[in-house]
Amino acid sequence: MNNITAILVDDEISNLKGLQKKLENLFPEIHILGAYQKPEEAILAIEKEEVHILFLDIQMPRINGFELLSKLNRVNFQVIFVTAYSEYAIDAFKKSAIDYVLKPVDNDDLLVAVNKALEVIKLKKESASNLKLVNLLEENISTNNKLIIPTQKGLSFIPQEEVLHLEGYEGYTKIHIINGVTIMSSYNLGKFEKLLSSKFFKCHKSHIINIEKVRHFENEGYVVLDNETRVPISKTNKKAFLSMFS
Known part of the structure; x- marks a missing residue:
């Protein structure tokens, strides 16, 4: 050293x-x-x-x-x-x-x-x-619409259209991908919220969903994604969510 x-x-x-x-x-x-x-x-x-x-x-x-x-x-x-x-x-x-x-x-x-x-x-x-590298990459490949995910093994570059759902978990974030893979990142959910395109919607304090991957809306307060995952939607965000489809 x-x-x-x-x-x-x-x-x-x-x-x-x-x-x-x-x-x-x-x-x-x-x-x-x-x-x-x-x-x-x-x-x-x-x-x-x-x-x-x-x-x-x-x-x-x-x-x-x-x-x-x-x-x-x-x-x-x-x-x-x-x-x-x-x-x-x-x-x-x-x-x-x-x-x-x-x-x-x-x-x-x-x-x-x-x-x-x-x-x-x-x-x-x-x-x-690593932080400097991530910031540099975010500036230079944002036009490619890829999400940069710092992980324990390095960095993952995932096209945003392949992301189904992001889930906040004890200060970390689980990123659920369309191929069934889940990536755990040390970034909190708020950090990713700033990096995502307008196709994503924060439906709950611990959940962000890809609007294009929504299959159903359930009146009791859930949205169902393409992979059949049920994600809770808070009462305060329910109206904003439904307005996007009206």
Whole structure:
């Protein structure tokens, strides 16, 4: 993984030099932006630089590790606490640390902690990259009338005329296709609602249907699609739905 940066903070210079040497030997791909004994200087550097991992001592004079984090405008990086006091471990995790290592720092413990942080950073980068890709694709292939569906395996490109029905489910969306296949996406229903053509109608807070695939309307409050699926239609949307056919 390239372009990973780190900042080290510890009031004892021997600890800083020791940790820096271990990181350079074990993770040469990590670029250390700075090693700071004074928390005040570290805060200025963290606010200025793009930091991926912060190695932070807890017990420091004037400003301890927890106080340092509270003084930052944002904590958008991984934190690994480095401490001589194991009783701080629980508090460290409560502060959203990715991990902690005890002094004197053991190579194996450091490997585990840093690899955890790198994995989280990798996932964040992939997520951001996928989002940019989806947005770019939405701009460039919208004229092809295809629905772009992010899934666990990648991206699916489905012609909108093949979509029968979209169903919101616990923050996710199930997309039901005419061939009987159902695709699960991490996008919520509201996101898809913005991407669909005028051929789709939100008949219920959890359901969007393809108007061209409607076979029947049932007075008790359901529409039946080409595949015989019964989809509920709310009372507030019933009038708008029927007006499209009058």
